[in-house]
Amino acid sequence: MGTRIALFTRDLRVHDNPLLVGADQVVPLFVLDPKLSGISANRLRFLHQSLADLRQNLRDRGADLVIREGDPVAETARLAAEVDASSVMVAGDVSAYAQRREGRLRDERLPVEIAPGVTVLPPGAVRPGGGGASYRVFTPYFKSWERAAWRASVVSPRTIAMPSGVAPGRLPSLPAGESPDAIPGGETEGRRRLRAWQGQISRYDDDHDDMAADNTSRLSAYLRFGCLSPLEVALAAKADDSPGAQAFLRQLCWRDFYYQVTAAFPTLSTEPMRAKADTEWRYDEDGLQHWRDGTTGVPIVDAGMRQLRAEGWMHNRARLITASFLTKHLGIDWRPGVQWFFRWLLDGDVPNNSGNWQWTAGTGNDTRPFRKFNPIRQAQRFDAEGVYVRRYVPELKDIDGAAVHQPWRLPDSVRRGLDYPGPLESHRDEAVWLRD
CATH class of the missing domain: 3.40.50.620 (HUPs)
Known part of the structure; x- marks a missing residue:
């Protein structure tokens, strides 16, 4: 051979x-x-x-x-x-x-x-009944994906025969990352984390959106670099009949979904899938910079953006909130958001990063393109006691409970003592949050 x-x-x-x-x-x-x-x-x-x-x-x-x-x-x-x-x-x-x-x-x-x-099912392994190149809506794709025959996992060889005399070459010195709390790479660490996650997966359905609890797998970077086989991760989830494992399996399917979208639409990072939804963006460099820096004055948004810089990763709920805030509240083009996430995310890749951004901006696969996340209501629902916000926005660490999500409502005497900005000029009217 x-x-x-x-x-x-x-x-x-x-x-x-x-x-x-x-x-x-x-x-x-x-x-x-x-x-x-x-x-x-x-x-x-x-x-x-x-x-x-x-x-x-x-x-x-x-x-x-x-x-x-x-x-x-x-x-x-x-x-x-x-x-x-x-x-x-x-x-x-x-x-x-x-x-x-x-x-x-x-x-x-x-x-x-x-x-x-690279995926559980290769792009094109399942196709829509009408004969299209790819599914544009997730749910029918998920149903086909679940029913499809998956390949068998390849057993790791105990020995690998390699010709003699090949100079292996040297790895360059380890470069410095920008995020001080980033997780380490490698298959060994990825498999260790997968084993630990299998002991927690049953709780995933109940609290994967609990931003403070952070009951997520944190396996995305290992999947992005192929340190873990997506098939092996999916097979492990499929073998567990708990609601948590099944909910996690659905998230793995989202990953495959965006890969088959990208195979059919390779310019996903730069061109909108729904061109009509991509025409009225505002130019606001000041607002964009505040968003990047995590100084918008909206605590749940700022917490997410600061987690991104500190860890090279962001909770998925925070990704939705921060992306929606940039595009639907500030009205700023989604493409600078795509690039900022690419700069920091360990798991950043074209299908998932760009696909999720287009979904949130309303230019992609979301069947409800005008969907808009109210950051305050999201914070109250998924960070009820403000633990996540206080973890990443230390200026608010002494504010108790849910009051941390709306610091502009605090008494003047308390608010003046905070080294924390008020909402951006275009969002200082508190009614904005109550209407959306």
Whole structure:
């Protein structure tokens, strides 16, 4: 069966990885592309941690991770010639970058195999009955996704045969991230967190929206880099018949949903899916900067934006609230929001980040495009005692209970003592929050 170049991209793991099985010899390769050096500092750090962990896991199995720097296609072709490889295998992906890479690999006349593994079901595995390229509404997609036959998980090989004499190359030094409280990368850490999450998943349906409790998996970054197999995570949830596990499974399906959307609409980060909903944005650089800095004067919004900077992650409910505030309350274009999240999020990728932003802005897949989240009501419902806000907005740490969500209602003597801004000029009328 010859020698295969296993070109790692967003599948940085040894468990359930088709790249590592089915060949006589495997040369695991990762190419650091200088064109991607401008990605988020947080994600770059997570990537390097994940590569170091992958290298160790491969060495434990008798192989190594070959590191090259340059153009991924040129470096792959060069290594294929060096080891006389009979094929190249790479995980299928939907981004424009990944599609160009796949096309260029084929142009090199290298036998290219596309492996599953970035999603539970590959985009296009299920299609709408009318014959469209993708589902535009989630619920019918979810029903088809649940009924579909999933592939079997690939057993992690105990040993991996690799040709001798291949120079592995050195990992660059670990870059500094911007978020001081960011979680570490790597399959080993991801699997540890998955095991811990399986003991908590039964509670997910009841309190995954409780922002203070934060009963969420925190696995999104490990899925984004493929440190965890989405199939294995989904199979673990499917095997648990608790309402919490089933609710979590639905969230994993949302991830697949946006991948099949992106496969059909690759300009998701820059072009609206509903063009008619994308015409009346305000230009407000001051409001945008206050939103970025977490100084809008609306505590639940500011808490979410500050969590983003501190952790490189944000609770999903906070993502909805902050995105809705920017687009539906401040009336600012969703694209700067997409880019700001891309700068900070460890789990930032085109399908999920851009898809969720378009959903919230009303330009994407939401069947209720005029939906608008009232941040105060959201805060009162999902952070009833203000614990989440006080965690990330220390200026309000001495305000008791739900009063923290509306500091402008506090007595003047208390409000004057707070080092916290009032609502932005366009939102100082408290009636705005009561009407929406």
